[in-house]
Amino acid sequence: xxxxxxxxxxxxxxxxxxxxxxxxxxxxxxxxxxxxxxxxxxxxxxxxxxxxxxxxxxxxxxxxxxxxxxxxxxxxxxxxxxxxxxxxxxxxxxxxxxxxxxxxxxxxxxxxxxxxxxxxxxxxxxxxxxxxxxxx
Amino acid sequence: xxxxxxxxxxxxxxxxxxxxxxxxxxxxxxxxxxxxxxxxxxxxxxxxxxxxxxxxxxxxxxxxxxxxxxxxxxxxxxxxxxxxxxxxxxxxxxxxxxxxxxxxxxxxxxxxxxxxxxxxxxxxxxxxxxxxxxxxxxxxxxxxxxxxxxxxxxxxxxxxxxxxxxxxxxxxxxxxxxxxxxxxxxxxxxxxxxxxxxxxxxxxxxxxxxxxxxxxxxxxxxxxxxxxxxxxxxxxxxxxxxxxxxxxxxxxxxxxxxxxxxxxxxxxxxxxxxxxxxxxxxxxxxxxxxxxxxxxxxxxxxxxxxxxxxxxxxxxxxxxxxxxxxxxxxxxxxxxxxxxxxxxxxxxxxxxxxxxxxxxxxxxxxxxxxxxxxxxxxxxxxxxxxxxxxxxxxxxxxxxxxxxxxxxxxxxxxxxxxxxxxxxxxxxxxxxxxxxxxxxxxxxxxxxxxxxxxxxxxxxxxxxxxxxxxxxxxxxxxxxxxxxxxxxxxxxxxxxxxxxxxxxxxxxxxxxxxxxxxxxxxxxxxxxxxxxxxxxxxxxxxxxxxxxxxxxxxxxxxxxxxxxxxxxxxxxxxxxxxxx
Amino acid sequence: xxxxxxxxxxxxxxxxxxxxxxxxxxxxxxxxxxxxxxxxxxxxxxxxxxxxxxxxxxxxxxxxxxxxxxxxxxxxxxxxxxxxxxxxxxxxxxxxxxxxxxxxxxxxxxxxxxxxxxxxxxxxxxxxxxxxxxxxxxxxxxxxxxxxxxxxxxxxxxxxxxxxxxxxxxxxxxxxxxxxxxxxxxxxxxxxxxxxxxxxxxxxxxxxxxxxxxxxxxxxxxxxxxxxxxxxxxxxxxxxxxxxxxxxx
Numbered sequence: 001x002x003x004x005x006x007x008x009x010x011x012x013x014x015x016x017x018x019x020x021x022x023x024x025x026x027x028x029x030x031x032x033x034x035x036x037x038x039x040x041x042x043x044x045x046x047x048x049x050x051x052x053x054x055x056x057x058x059x060x061x062x063x064x065x066x067x068x069x070x071x072x073x074x075x076x077x078x079x080x081x082x083x084x085x086x087x088x089x090x091x092x093x094x095x096x097x098x099x100x101x102x103x104x105x106x107x108x109x110x111x112x113x114x115x116x117x118x119x120x121x122x123x124x125x126x127x128x129x130x131x132x133x134x135x136x
Numbered sequence: 137x138x139x140x141x142x143x144x145x146x147x148x149x150x151x152x153x154x155x156x157x158x159x160x161x162x163x164x165x166x167x168x169x170x171x172x173x174x175x176x177x178x179x180x181x182x183x184x185x186x187x188x189x190x191x192x193x194x195x196x197x198x199x200x201x202x203x204x205x206x207x208x209x210x211x212x213x214x215x216x217x218x219x220x221x222x223x224x225x226x227x228x229x230x231x232x233x234x235x236x237x238x239x240x241x242x243x244x245x246x247x248x249x250x251x252x253x254x255x256x257x258x259x260x261x262x263x264x265x266x267x268x269x270x271x272x273x274x275x276x277x278x279x280x281x282x283x284x285x286x287x288x289x290x291x292x293x294x295x296x297x298x299x300x301x302x303x304x305x306x307x308x309x310x311x312x313x314x315x316x317x318x319x320x321x322x323x324x325x326x327x328x329x330x331x332x333x334x335x336x337x338x339x340x341x342x343x344x345x346x347x348x349x350x351x352x353x354x355x356x357x358x359x360x361x362x363x364x365x366x367x368x369x370x371x372x373x374x375x376x377x378x379x380x381x382x383x384x385x386x387x388x389x390x391x392x393x394x395x396x397x398x399x400x401x402x403x404x405x406x407x408x409x410x411x412x413x414x415x416x417x418x419x420x421x422x423x424x425x426x427x428x429x430x431x432x433x434x435x436x437x438x439x440x441x442x443x444x445x446x447x448x449x450x451x452x453x454x455x456x457x458x459x460x461x462x463x464x465x466x467x468x469x470x471x472x473x474x475x476x477x478x479x480x481x482x483x484x485x486x487x488x489x490x491x492x493x494x495x496x497x498x499x500x501x502x503x504x505x506x507x508x509x510x511x512x513x514x515x516x517x518x519x520x521x522x523x524x525x526x527x528x529x530x531x532x533x534x535x536x537x538x539x540x541x542x543x544x545x546x547x548x549x550x551x552x553x554x555x556x557x558x559x560x561x562x563x564x565x566x567x568x569x570x571x572x573x574x575x576x577x578x579x580x581x582x583x584x585x586x587x588x589x590x591x592x593x594x595x596x597x598x599x600x601x602x603x604x605x606x607x608x609x610x611x612x613x614x615x616x617x618x619x620x621x622x623x624x625x626x627x628x629x630x631x632x633x634x635x636x637x638x639x640x641x642x643x644x645x646x647x648x649x650x651x652x653x654x655x656x657x658x659x660x661x662x663x664x665x666x667x668x669x670x671x672x673x674x675x676x677x678x679x680x681x682x683x684x685x686x687x688x689x690x691x692x693x694x695x696x697x698x699x700x701x702x703x704x705x706x707x708x709x710x711x712x713x714x715x716x
Numbered sequence: 717x718x719x720x721x722x723x724x725x726x727x728x729x730x731x732x733x734x735x736x737x738x739x740x741x742x743x744x745x746x747x748x749x750x751x752x753x754x755x756x757x758x759x760x761x762x763x764x765x766x767x768x769x770x771x772x773x774x775x776x777x778x779x780x781x782x783x784x785x786x787x788x789x790x791x792x793x794x795x796x797x798x799x800x801x802x803x804x805x806x807x808x809x810x811x812x813x814x815x816x817x818x819x820x821x822x823x824x825x826x827x828x829x830x831x832x833x834x835x836x837x838x839x840x841x842x843x844x845x846x847x848x849x850x851x852x853x854x855x856x857x858x859x860x861x862x863x864x865x866x867x868x869x870x871x872x873x874x875x876x877x878x879x880x881x882x883x884x885x886x887x888x889x890x891x892x893x894x895x896x897x898x899x900x901x902x903x904x905x906x907x908x909x910x911x912x913x914x915x916x917x918x919x920x921x922x923x924x925x926x927x928x929x930x931x932x933x934x935x936x937x938x939x940x941x942x943x944x945x946x947x948x949x950x951x952x953x954x955x956x957x958x959x960x961x962x963x964x965x
Contacts, residue, residue: 008729010732010816010817011731011814011815011816011822012729012731012737012811012814012815013732013814013815014811014814014815016812016877016880016881020880021876021877022788024788024875024927026925026926026930027877027925027927028928030877030923030924030925030926034923037788042877075796091807094924097939097940097943097944098940098943098946098947099947100859101945105855106855134757136805
């Protein structure tokens with residue numbers, strides 16, 4: 001327990017300026033990550049609509065797909081893909097920090113954990129691509 | 137705002153470093169009925185214990201014994217330690233370091249999970265526990281964090297105790313300044329424990345932090361308690377030139393070499409040889425600090441040291457230890473040298489020179505940390521319980537603050553349990569007196585003397601007269617200078633007149649304390665006409681057991697310190713010549 | 717020859733007199749081996765005795781002298797003038813904290829949070845001292861050692877925008893210390909600390925900006941401690957939801 005320092009009316013409480021996030025590269029990267037989630041969210045909503053339309057029958061689905069072929073939506077999808085990749089990369093880079101992996105007594109170096117995550121990601125992606133291409 | 141009884145406690149600890157926190161916890165464990173307070177001019181985790189690096193000594197292994205630890209300590213002290221105190225110390229040391237282990241201190245470990253021990257200067261076997269080379273840091277934080285679990289321990293963080301409350305010869309609290317708002321209050325207690333650390337800052341070149349200004353020593357001294365063995369100021373042989381930053385003795389314990397400008401391990405020329413590749417206990421670089429510091433000066437006089445912008449220095453060479461060992465056991469040394477010297481000790485030798493490190497003297501206490509004033513206790517570097525004598529062995533001080541911090545806490549708690557509460561009435565006028573003094577002497581004074589000038593001149597006088605080698609004429613001059621500085625201090629003027637966080641006022645109060653302590657050091661040194669441990673006189677080069685096998689006691693008088701003497705307690709180790 | 721100088725632009729705030737902080741410039745001698753703290757001490761000793769700041773060990777371990785130097789939280793005892801040459805150098809109080817005076821900020825909030833996360837070793841049954849130490853292998857020590865290096869200097873809080881925007885956030889240093897004890901093989905207090913870390917102002921408030929770990933002068937990596945605490949907390953939650961007997965730990 002600390003003795004409460006008696007009333008100090010003179011304390012100055014600083015306020016965060018609106019542009020605080022422009023001050024440091026890490027803050028900017030953080031804000032980009034926050035903003036990108038809006039795009040990802042829209043992409044997911046669209047995906048849900050597509051799934052819903054599949055259930056409504058082939059015509060309804062074709063109509064949506066046609067709409068999505070417009071240049072605006074294509075640009076949106078490219079941007080959303082880029083942002084999704086950015087998210088994925090930052091997420092996997094985090095694994096080195098978050099996941100402590102032990103092999104026997106020794107701790108696996110964080111770099112190796114990150115590399116492992118990226119390799120796993122690549123393998124899974126290739127498999128999905130292969131599956132899609134062979135099936136279609 | 138807390139009511140008046142918020143400022144009444146059973147046990148009040150002044151100082152929140154290792155000794156203070158250990159004392160507070162010990163008092164809290166002694167009885168759940170006690171209200172305990174820790175008052176400190178800084179947040180406890182800022183205390184200087186944090187800077188201790190090398191380790192803490194205790195008998196932990198089968199190849200060691202309490203008698204061996206006791207003998208090393210007594211031998212190192214140049215037989216000025218009280219042997220009953222040393223025996224109690226070595227006996228309680230293992231329990232204390234294990235207790236700290238149970239409180240979470242991250243001691244470095246052997247592969248089998250036991251705490252590791254390393255060699256240290258003046259010790260016969262490996263008995264220094266360590267947490268890499270941040271032992272003090274880890275001990276302090278473990279103690280501080282552990283102290284947080286005791287609701288009974290109340291903290292006054294950033295309060296400065298300005299005087300002891302003494303009533304009928306009995307200490308019953310302090311008057312203290314709340315740094316945050318400038319108010320002055322009485323904080324009463326049935327027992328007061330002073331754990332404010334040493335006074336290395338009375339010198340200009342020191343490893344000590346800015347806060348180590350001997351405040352608690354001065355508090356007790358002014359209240360009439362004597363300061364014991366103040367002439368013994370320890371030089372640590374390896375500080376960084378310029379900043380005085382400590383390069384731990386553990387770097388030599390791990391096998392580092394001291395070399396002069398020819399790359400020669402010069403300690404072999406001073407009876408510390410023969411040089412070996414692996415460190416040998418009590419030989420060469422593992423000799424005691426007082427001897428190694430003197431060797432440096434003699435080497436300088438032979439013209440065999442380097443000259444740099446901050447004076448002469450030698451090399452501490454760690455290169456042969458290799459990067460792996462340095463990173464494992466001396467990471468802080470590497471970090472400090474890289475940051476402050478701009479070199480990497482893995483590839484280059486470190487420039488080092490002796491630097492003021494530790495105040496062996498302090499408030500005179502008995503084996504239970506009791507001072508000569510009723511109700512007043514002291515522990516840690518602020519106290520002189522007489523276990524370090526004329527020269528402290530490295531790694532004994534961290535253990536000392538545990539053992540005697542705990543003893544002080546228990547003794548003060550028992551004293552408080554037996555005593556009726558302090559009446560708060562008589563102290564009211566003492567508070568207003570102190571308020572008046574602060575206002576008239578400092579806040580409303582319009583003197584022309586500046587703190588920095590007096591402080592720098594005091595430090596220079598101490599370096600000149602009370603350095604590694606001392607002699608009568610210069611010491612007398614230092615005493616004289618200190619007297620004149622004391623007068624000038626009476627004409628001090630502050631630029632800062634504000635109530636809130638007035639650090640200039642604190643600096644003035646600290647300087648006042650330092651002037652008192654410095655005078656005690658210089659006068660005690662002048663009076664001791666022999667060479668013993670850290671006190672080396674060119675005009676009296678031999679130890680003189682017939683006249684000076686005794687402790688000095690400095691009492692404060694209006695005309696300056698009065699020095700008396702007290703016999704040394706000898707139990708089983710009769711004085712002999714100290715040879716390594 | 718005139719001595720070379722460097723300018724320090726120092727934030728001044730005098731409670732009761734100033735309604736908000738202002739900046740004052742001081743020219744100090746430019747010395748290559750001086751740190752910002754040396755320059756502040758020069759100002760206090762020679763130019764203006766009212767300048768107010770905290771400092772003590774001047775070797776980077778007591779944690780007193782944290783300030784914003786050119787907008788970045790730094791220990792001023794290890795921020796060399798030469799790295800900011802030719803200046804000017806902006807010295808401000810640590811961001812995100814209430815300012816008491818000039819460069820001194822209030823730590824009351826942190827001190828309370830530190831106590832709340834129970835940063836001490838918790839045992840179901842304490843082992844008597846007479847039975848000796850708890851065994852701990854070097855590898856077990858390694859699991860938490862890094863997180864025990866925190867000097868409570870508050871640089872991480874000054875770097876954390878979440879703390880700036882939501883001051884109730886327990887924050888990097890306190891969480892790192894809670895994690896330090898959770899990871900200690902001798903400790904059995906995880907269940908007591910977990911509720912504090914899992915509440916809304918606990919680990920989940922962190923959005924992983926990561927700047928706390930960038931500015932940490934002791935390599936503690938509080939961001940890692942927070943993310944790992946999230947993983948542990950999430951695992952507990954999942955176990956409690958999925959398993960009939962609840963989470964084990």
